[in-house]
Amino acid sequence: MSTPESIEPFRVEIPDGQLQDLRARLANTRWPEDDLPGDDWSAGIPSGYLRELAEYWRTEYDWRQHEASLNSHPQFTCEIEGQRIHFLHVRSADPDAIALILTHGWPGSVVEFLDVIEPLSRKFHLVIPSMPGYGFSTPLSGSGWDLSRVAKAFAELMARLGYSCYGAQGGDWGAGISLELGRIDPEHVLGVHVNMLGTVAPEEPTAEEKERLAKNKRYFRELSGYRDIQRTRPRTLGYGLHDSPVGQLAWIAEKFHDWTDCVARPEEAVDRDRMLTNITLYWLTGSAGSSARLYYETDGGMRPPRELSVPLGVAVFAHDIVLPIRSVAQRQLPTITRWSEFGHGGHFAALEQPALLTEEMLAFFGSLG
Template sequence: MEITPFRIEVPQAEVDDLRSRLARTRWPEEDLPDVGWSYGIPLTYLRPLAEYWADGFDWRAQEARINSYPQFTTEIGGQRIHFLHVRSKNPDALPLLLIHGWPGSFVEFLNVIEPLSEDFHLVIPSIPGFGFSGPVRRTGWNVLRVAWAFAKLMEGLGYDRYGAQGGDWGSGIAQEIGRVFPEHVVGVHVNMLLTFRPHGVNDLTADELKALETLDHYQKELSGYMHVQRTRPRTVAYGLTDSPVGQLAWIVEKFHDWTDCADVPEDAVDRDQMLTNVSVYWFTGTAGSSAQLYKEQSASWGQQQPTTVPTGVAVFPHDVGTPVRSLADKMIPTIVHWSEFDRGGHFAAMEEPDLLVQDIRKFFGSL
């Protein structure tokens, strides 16, 4: 496997084009009165954020921060894979895959690299179709294929035994790596696990029923993006690839709905880190190819088999759904670690990096 050093160097012309497009945005009508975020992202929030993205946000500073970490690209299965590879000063440290989801990216993990690299050799890839892994050029890149590619990546780096961690799509991919390659995976740690309301089960407690209501709310009110992306990812790509404000709204809404924020996303995550994540989607033009993962996975939705390696689960209360332990144990009999926190949401590495780092250390330290 040939590995090539990589640096992010977005041409100035593309930065200038972004600012020009933002300045020429054609805005919709004013917000409806007294609806808040219930009809979607409010104009009174999005317009000032777009103005900051154009005139206050320093992409070059964020680019330099990312480039301070070793980055590489390789090709696996005909697909370019971009990844960070941060080796621990401890030569005997456990290798650890950190896997992002949608609408995240490797940028999610920037705040946990320093503390985790004290104990782990970190490999942080961009999912094929996302960010600097570039658009996918063919169909078939579902969760299983991504898991295979990341296992091949670890093999190519010389890591025979390693851990895997992730949230959102990263949770499913990490579990699949553990299922398909158990001889290489020490354990799997996830910070998102969905447990669904079972048919014909009537012995759940009041607290368990309340937890399931969070997922019911997500499915009824917050999952419209998912149905679009798993049915017509190419169609939605045109607007998001042409309009930076469209891309901004499509992503930032999730940082409001899925985080532990009181009012605006910046209550939960750093504004510049959030905009860095959006900028990666914009500069790489991967709105459509990242959405394509939903289409590829739709044929096997809900059919993934459980991982067979030791599994740890970190539950953050403002995620898209609160898992029920009794149901989770039936789904994944190898759960050996379960933590429930009183704050944080879907983007745990950005919202509560200290809690996530602590839980990852605790889980893998117990194995």
């Protein structure tokens, strides 16, 4: 019999009926008749691309193949504060290896990290949780699961796993949670590494900083509408995405276009099947509304911690949605010990540039061991 403190083995085993229902819904999609033709993404995901992607999802994409890939790694669940937490736990062959907790964001999942598990696990024990309300960490146990509470739950998870010393890494919400872990658990967190960091504008920006700030403005002016909806009405949005796989597909695939290092199609930056596995996970777990709720609970904002005493590494990928200003970051967070800038890659670093991100983590955390 399991107890609230117990950690239970887990396998992904989606019933055939759910996959058949997905294909049937895709086949019966009610497509708009008045959509303008062409490949222009300025008003949202183009109809031609979405129809093609939906048809591939329905007729060629093989969930079972990717389910097996997930199940090739040890997975577990436990209960923390009444909330089910799902996580991958891949132990290194080196018993003295440092532990790392890798945290995804929205619209990501544990799928983001599949390509970095093998190289990282040579040197590190890896804990890769699904955030509350995401993936198999559903359903949400109640309200109040903001960024700070998620970080506290993950600190408890690492303690239950017996890790008295660990590193934390993440991007998007995962960056905020990793920074918060460093703030609230400095006795155990060896260091924090992030591949997204928000900063305010400097009072007198240099020419280079002005160029970076101009790029950041596009996100706030044009690409952040999803955030306002999820921050204010996650429940209403969830009904539509929960009922329509094409709606869920469009909502997330658009972000893989707008936020990655691609020109015409997301597949230029990320593998199509990896992207669809991530999206399928949202669909099969019915987590559209519960994942969006983190924006509501945290009021859509992710700010640097008030203080951080542990070493911090920052990786900046040129095509991320917002780019930090180094001079500001180092004033806000004086414990920054590593700052790396890359000309390729975007928001989903572990998917787009797994080798670069792996090298970054090995260099940063390896220097702290």
